[in-house]
Amino acid sequence: MPKILIVGGGYAGFYTAWKLEKHLRKGEAEVTMVDPLPYMTYQPFLPEVAAGSIEARHAVVAHRRHLKRTNVITAKVTGIDHANKVATITPELGEPYEFAYDQIVVTAGAVSRTFPIPGIADNAIGLKTIEEAVAVRDRLMSNFDRAASLPAGPERDRLLTVVVVGGGFAGIEAFAELRSLASALVSKYPQLSFDDTHFHLIEAMGRIMPEVSLPTSEWVLKDLAKRGAFVHLDTQVTGAVDGNVELSTGEVIPTDLIVWTAGVMANPTVVRGGDLPVEERGRIATRADLRVGTAEAPVEGAWAAGDISAVPDLTGGGVGGYCVPNAQHAVRQAKLLAKNLVAVLRGEEPKEYFHKNLGAVAGLGLYNGVFQSGKIALKGFVAWIAHRGYHGLAMPSWERKFRVLWGWWNNLWLGRDLVNLQTVQNPRYVFEEFAARPRPAVTTETVKTVEAKPVEKAAAPVADKATKKPAAKAAAAKPATAKTAAAKPATAKAPAAKKPAAKKVAAK
Structure with a gap:
């Protein structure tokens, strides 16, 4: 029986395994998926998780619950020797071991792209995982608790200042959702006022949200300004030591929460740990039919999809001629990849990936959003409804859809959940404080x-x-x-x- 190894369980990996289970006949192939996490994260929901609008567990999909006939391994793939069709799997506990395969699907996704700026690695936090989104939410809420007990001054201003780096879709959504959360929190703290909170967005380019038209991005800027947010365009971060964000303009912003959303890069552990061809931007070279290789010479037995792959955009709308790294392409590529892989196993020809971008939709806090599809642009409440409708339907499996929709329905009547669970990150603090410990042994001396x-x-x-x-x-x-x-x-x-x-x- 042919062995199919899927590297990564994110959008592309999960959907590939999910659809392979549908298309493969019983006994036709053995599918194994390797990922260090036991779930897939629906990343478009991360800003709403950070704002407390969605329960964290509802934004992830458990691998083992929905993949009935796939062998799921919770570990990392740290090496790919495709010349011998062997991958090195490194579990969290135990020694690395080799896994032989016949077909490999590389869908290890992307990680936050950072630069060697002093202080960023030590003080900033990304927004690529569910854990990061929860940490951002809890940090902001905890800072409100601390600030409420302090008199007006520099320390209180620092706790109530948020800096988001990156003005793409992810950055704008996170920035707007956190601004919305802070506005809701102010009403619960009589010691604080709206003017005590400070939100800064840093963008190196001269505009935000390049995925939408210029008039639409300008409307978003005006909307953020009305809500007391500051957007610094044509500005770079030059330092962040001890939480003091230094800008290329000379301004220094003291803060306790720095959220980094300034781009992504292909997973370097998988890309550098294998012998598959890589293009100039560090992604795996992939053909339009989703096989690894060039248009002239495919690499037999190797496939790639999602953010880690450089898939040609046959519609002509992609940046640099390639599909942009987003969920829309990752899901559709995975569905086609599963069909193409089964076709090759049966001696048939694979089809090329062709998908015209349907548009872009973003949530800007409760009851506010923006939608762009071609020349059609929606703003405000209508766009917010479109945002939730699209992502609610795009969430995989009816079980996950129901949990998300049910949470939204509850919040409509009960309001946003403002519970702070930062102590979950140190769950034993109470037990350790009061736990009885053995007395020191009594010696002769x-x-x-x-x-x-x-x-x-x-x-x-x-x-x-x-x-x-x-x-x-x-x-x-x-x-x-x-x-x-x-x-x-x-x-x-x-x-x-x-x-x-x-x-x-x-x-x-």
Whole structure:
């Protein structure tokens, strides 16, 4: 039976495995999917998770629940030797091992692209995973709690300042959703006002959201300005040491929350750890039929899709002639890849990927959004409805759709969930604080030291400061103990002038 190895369980990987289960006959091939996470993250929902509008677990899809006939391995693929058709799998526990395959599908996705800017690696947080979205939400809420107990001043301003780097779709959605969350939080803190919150978006280009028309992006800028947000265009971040964001304009913005959304790059662990061809931007060279290779020479037995691949855009609308890395292309490429792979196994010819961009839709906080498809542009509440409708339907499986839609319906009547669960990141803090611990072991030296202390006190010929009496009288007034009795021989050498005191000690 041919063995199919899928590297990565994100959009493209999950959908490829899901559709292979549908198209493959029983016993026709064995499918294995390897990913370090046990779920697929629906990334368009991350800004709403960060804003508390969607429950975090509802924005992910469990691999093992929906992949019934796929062997799911929770690990990393750290090496691909396609010349020998062997991949190296590295689990979290245990030693790496080799996995032989006949067909490989590389769908390892992308990671946040950063630059060697001082302080960014130590202080910023991305928005590519569900864990990052939850951390951003909890950090903002925790900062409101801290700021409410402080007087007006630099420290409170720092806690209530948010900086988002990157003005693409991901950055604008995250920025607008966090601004919406902060506006909702202000009403719960009488000590704080709307003017105490400060939101800054940093964009290196002269405009935001290049996926939409210029008039639409200008409308978004005006809308953000009405909501008290600051957008810095043609500006770069030059430093972020200790949370002080330094801009190319010379301005310094102290903040406790830096969200980095300035682009993505193909997963370097998989790209650099294999022998598959790579194009100049660091993505796997992929043909229009989703086989790895060039138009003239495909690499037999190797496929790629999603953000890690450079798939030609046959519609002519792609940047540089390639499909842009977004969920819309990843899902559709995966569906076609599954069909093409099955066709090749059956001796048929694969089809080329052709998909015209349907447009772009973004949420800008509760009841506000923007939609662009060709020359048609929608703004405000109508666009927000289109945004939720599209992504609600695009969420894989009816089980996930129902959870998301049910959460939206509850929030419509009950409002946004403002519970802060930052302590989940350190769940044992209460247990550790009050847990009983064993006392240090008693050694022979410890016992000798403890027994020697009463002897020194009994023999010391000093006056008791509290009673102003001689030390001997004070000692006589104390109840007898085993240790002082044991110390009696040590008093034999007391000076002659202190004989009465020695007698009273002996009497004890």
